[in-house]
Amino acid sequence: MxxxxxxxxxxxxxxxxxxxxxxxxxxxxxxxxxxxxxxxxxxxxxxxxxxxxxxxxxxxxxxxxxxxxxxxxxxxxxxxxxxxxxxxxxxxxxxxxxxxxxxxxxxxxxxxxxxxxxxxxxxxxxxxxxxxxxxxxxxxxxxxxxxxxxxxxxxxxxxxxxxxxxxxxxxxxxxxxxxxxxxxxxxxxxxxxxxxxxxxxxxxxxxxxxxxxxxxxxxxxxxxxxxxxxxxxxxxxxxxxxxxxxxxxxxxxxxxxxxxxxxxxxxxxxxxxxxxxxxxxxxxxxxGFAEPYPGNTNDTADIQMVTVRKAALQRARSEAQQQLVSEQWDFLCQLEMVGEEGAFVLGWDEVLTEEELATTLKVLCMSEEEFKEYKEQDGWEDDSEEEENSTLSYEALSRLKTPCKKLLYDSVLLTLESYGSDLKAEQDLLNNKEAYEKLSQREQQALHVRYGQKRILHQLLELVH
CATH class of the missing domain: 3.90.1410.10 (set domain protein methyltransferase, domain 1)
Structure with missing residues (x-):
């Protein structure tokens, strides 16, 4: 193409x-x-x-x-x-x-x-x-x-x-x-x-x-x-x-x-x-245009910050756990790691907002005792090894602790649900030249945007599954 x-x-x-x-x-x-x-x-x-x-x-x-x-x-x-x-x-x-x-x-x-x-x-x-x-x-x-x-x-x-x-x-x-x-x-x-x-x-x-x-x-x-x-x-x-x-x-x-x-x-x-x-x-x-896959090497996909909060609240099994998630979210807001309109940005090869995503996953997966200690330190950690591991690259995704991987996985699934179609249907449409050429210019441009974002999100799913 x-x-x-x-x-x-x-x-x-x-x-x-x-x-x-x-x-x-x-x-x-x-x-x-x-x-x-x-x-x-x-x-x-x-x-x-x-x-x-x-x-x-x-x-x-x-x-x-x-x-x-x-x-x-x-x-x-x-x-x-x-x-x-x-x-x-x-x-x-x-x-x-x-x-x-x-x-x-x-x-x-x-x-x-x-x-x-x-x-x-x-x-x-x-x-x-x-x-x-x-x-x-x-x-x-x-x-x-x-x-x-x-x-x-x-x-x-x-x-x-x-x-x-x-x-x-x-x-x-x-x-x-x-x-x-x-x-x-x-x-x-x-x-x-x-x-x-x-x-x-x-x-x-x-x-x-x-x-x-x-x-x-x-x-x-x-x-x-x-x-x-x-x-x-x-x-x-x-x-x-x-x-x-x-x-x-x-x-x-x-x-x-x-x-x-x-x-x-x-x-x-x-x-x-x-x-x-x-x-x-x-x-x-x-x-007014988009580049067809795989031409745009700068393409990204977003996970809305509030989507990660939603995923954390959904896995909370009690009212006390939901309250803890709310307190953790408020503290992340104070640290300016998250915001109601913010997004975590994912590229093809790296998390572009790695510090924000790493800190958010870590805090939202803390126990009540861990979070209390973390708050007392105002979000700072003395452990240099822990600080080093807070940087979240794609290479490090597979090494995330299981609760963090599960939270990220659930957040990606929620993000994919926000689209009106799935990846396979769009893959089939792109592979069918006759069907693709029947699309209007707007439909084609929108397809390229959606498909690139979903490819990045599915790539992330595989990494943290």
Whole structure:
């Protein structure tokens, strides 16, 4: 099965390909495209993509984008309005200034960015689960964690639009019109930012002080599709000299974002970028696609923390034992090992939240006397060997004490019950090419998410059985 695209893309017009006009805009904007690559629909896994026109070696620069060509709150025609109102535009997502810039630029016919926007006819074509009917979303994605994430997204979108966007538009009636800049358009632009924006990494000390950088749109870079086994990566050059606070002198070398190959690429082969180590549920939630098994080596499955509590309560044989489990859970909350909305994350080869899961299993399997002693030590242990064994890797799963293995086993079974179908039925569907091809695109993407998660969970069942 072919690798899945980062996201589907639609042309802006039915009669004319917008790509030539976009490439001409790139030339005017200072975007430098290597003659060894080409942008095309033909040969790409979906929509537009970047393909090697010649053989490429590792470390070759495919294109460079000057910072003046980035679309952000700092380059929009309304940047001065956004700067003046920056305090009132703060939000949980941190995306509001960019979204306001997009609302304006996308609906302004003479916008500098129109050739860029022309690559998309309708942002709904991204087909994020937020655009699916609720019934379909629940039916296809039950148990994956996506419906819950979408509900939070939609609630936040409505809150931001009503409490921040509308007041800003009302304060600038010559620039914005709520009849044109609607909640529905705002939701579509949120999906656009989810699927196409980039976020420049900060140094750790900067992130601690300021939080993450706001997102930005990077023309050309966002045309590349994504797979886990990618062959190119975006490099960020310093925006300024951290020591002198002066702008660096060479704009071509020092103020450009560059896409660079990470391995040799054959002529005609598609060039793929990466958005990081993302599980299939995250890819479908944020980008509208999932990678078919076994392509996504970064896939994960979650066991909700409250599911482990539920499994512990179910095995308690008396009211006193149930009370002990409740006290143990409360203590784990105090240690910040668990939370009502938290999850234990399992990868293909390791438990990504190993400390949290190891501590939770150990505490919930303690006797009343053991737990009393553990509490008196505030969760600390003097035994170095015990502390070493608290790290839970897949290699160590078979060495868990029997009560811990049983609790984990029961928790995995409860998690599998939350899905609407079993692993074998989905395996049969994936192996039946004719039946698979009859599925809608949404059904196929949801199947890849569910199947990968269940494979990881069943692998865990075998390890602790």
């Amino acid at each position: 072919a690798s899945a695209p980062k996201r589907p893309k639609a042309a802006a017009g039915s009669s004319a390909d917008p790509l030539p006009a976009f490439l001409a805009w790139c030339g005017r904007a200072g975007v430098e495209l290597s003659p060894k690559v080409r942008l095309s629909r033909a040969g790409a896994v979906a929509g537009y993509g970047m393909l090697a026109a010649q053989e490429l070696e590792e470390g070759e620069v495919l294109f460079s984008v000057p910072r003046s060509a980035l679309l952000s709150q700092h380059t929009s025609a309304i940047q001065h309005l956004l700067r003046e109102a920056q305090e009132s535009l703060q939000s949980q997502s941190g995306w509001v200034p960019l979204l306001l810039a997009l609302l304006h630029e996308y609906t302004t016919s003479n916008s500098h960015w129109q050739p860029y926007f022309s690559l998309w006819k309708d942002f709904r074509s991204l087909d994020h689960p937020m655009f699916w009917p609720e019934e379909e979303r629940t039916r296809l994605l039950q148990g994956t964690g996506i419906p819950e994430a979408v509900e939070k997204d939609l609630a936040n979108i409505h809150l931001e639009y009503s409490s921040i966007i509308l007041p800003f538009m009302e304060a600038h009636p010559t620039v914005f019109d709520p009849k044109l800049h609607t909640l529905e358009l705002y939701k579509q632009l949120v999906a656009f930012v989810m699927a196409y924006s980039f976020q420049e990494p900060l140094e750790e000390e900067d992130e601690d002080e300021k939080g993450p950088n706001p997102p930005m749109m990077v023309p050309v870079a966002d045309i590349l599709n994504h797979v886990a086994n990618h062959n190119a990566n975006l490099e960020y050059s310093p925006w300024w000299d951290r020591h002198s606070s002066e702008r660096l002198s060479s704009p071509c070398l020092q103020q450009c974002l560059r896409m660079v190959t990470t391995q040799p690429v054959s002529k005609g082969q598609e060039i793929f970028n990466t958005y990081g180590q993302m599980a299939n549920w995250q890819l479908l939630h944020m980008y």
